Amino acid sequence: MPELPEVETVARQLAPQARRLELIDPMLRHGAAPRVAGRPIEDVARAGKRVVLRLGPRDRSGRPLWIAVHLRMTGRLLWIADGEPWTRERLRARLAVDGGALLFHDTRRLGTLTWSDAPGTAEPAGLDPMSTRFTADAVRTLVAGSRQNVKAWLLRQDRLTGIGNIYASEILHAARISPRRKAGSLRTAEIVRLADATRRILGRAIQLSGTTFSDFQDTTGSIGSYQRFLAVYEREGRPCRRCGGPVLRLVQQQRSTYWCRGCQR
Numbered sequence: 001m002p003e004l005p006e007v008e009t010v011a012r013q014l015a016p017q018a019r020r021l022e023l024i025d026p027m028l029r030h031g032a033a034p035r036v037a038g039r040p041i042e043d044v045a046r047a048g049k050r051v052v053l054r055l056g057p058r059d060r061s062g063r064p065l066w067i068a069v070h071l072r073m074t075g076r077l078l079w080i081a082d083g084e085p086w087t088r089e090r091l092r093a094r095l096a097v098d099g100g101a102l103l104f105h106d107t108r109r110l111g112t113l114t115w116s117d118a119p120g121t122a123e124p125a126g127l128d129p130m131s132t133r134f135t136a137d138a139v140r141t142l143v144a145g146s147r148q149n150v151k152a153w154l155l156r157q158d159r160l161t162g163i164g165n166i167y168a169s170e171i172l173h174a175a176r177i178s179p180r181r182k183a184g185s186l187r188t189a190e191i192v193r194l195a196d197a198t199r200r201i202l203g204r205a206i207q208l209s210g211t212t213f214s215d216f217q218d219t220t221g222s223i224g225s226y227q228r229f230l231a232v233y234e235r236e237g238r239p240c241r242r243c244g245g246p247v248l249r250l251v252q253q254q255r256s257t258y259w260c261r262g263c264q265r
């Protein structure tokens with residue numbers, strides 16, 4: 001199965017007609033999938049891990065449709081020709097076209113898929129922590145008034161994008177903020193620490209995931225080479241790497257949060 005560069009080549013050479021966009025992961029279903037039948041794939045543009053497909057109009061009076069896929073850490077776009085085997089495992093969306101299909105696989109489900117009939121607006125709703133728009137001031141605006149605990153807030157993809165359960169614990173530990181705090185209660189100095197920790201930790205995770213779009217998290221659920229950097233995640237009962245106190249586990253929204261009472265306030 002060829003990966004992204006080959007997908008771009010295929011799209012350019014064949015300009016296949018789309019048949020159907022199937023949103024398999026419920027997390028992607030923020031509205032009914034757009035009808036794509038009869039639209040030719042006219043262009044595939046890529047900026048880092050963001051891929052934008054331009055589908056031409058069905059007829060001369062119609063408008064194009066843009067589909068933006070942000071691959072984040074573990075997303076992959078694969079092209080399969082008709083008749084080639086493919087798997088639904090970790091498959092989040094499938095765009096069937098004449099002659100084959102584009103598959104969006106994503107182990108950790110942090111990637112996004114959005115669509116729009118206006119160029120440039122097929123963006124994910126939340127702020128990307130790796131973008132230049134991500135600043136402590138921007139975070140302060142986003143948390144203002146939130147009564148949600150800060151751990152749950154970090155996982156919302158409509159505020160900041162790309163933070164999963166592992167990194168939410170790690171970010172809060174690095175920022176010395178208790179996961180129980182209300183997001184809206186954070187003071188300026190804490191928001192600055194939160195923004196710094198978010199960028200530092202996600203940056204390192206992305207770096208370690210390499211540039212190959214290969215699965216960062218393997219099938220056993222371990223997270224490869226980042227594991228040796230984890231300060232609290234899945235370290236319940238072991239000493240905090242900063243203060244030596246025990247790492248605690250807490251369940252928030254049915255998901256584990258790991259933290260240290262000694263250094264997170």
Ligand SMILES: [Zn+2]
Pocket residue numbers: 240241242243244245260261262263264
């Ligand atoms: Zn500690």
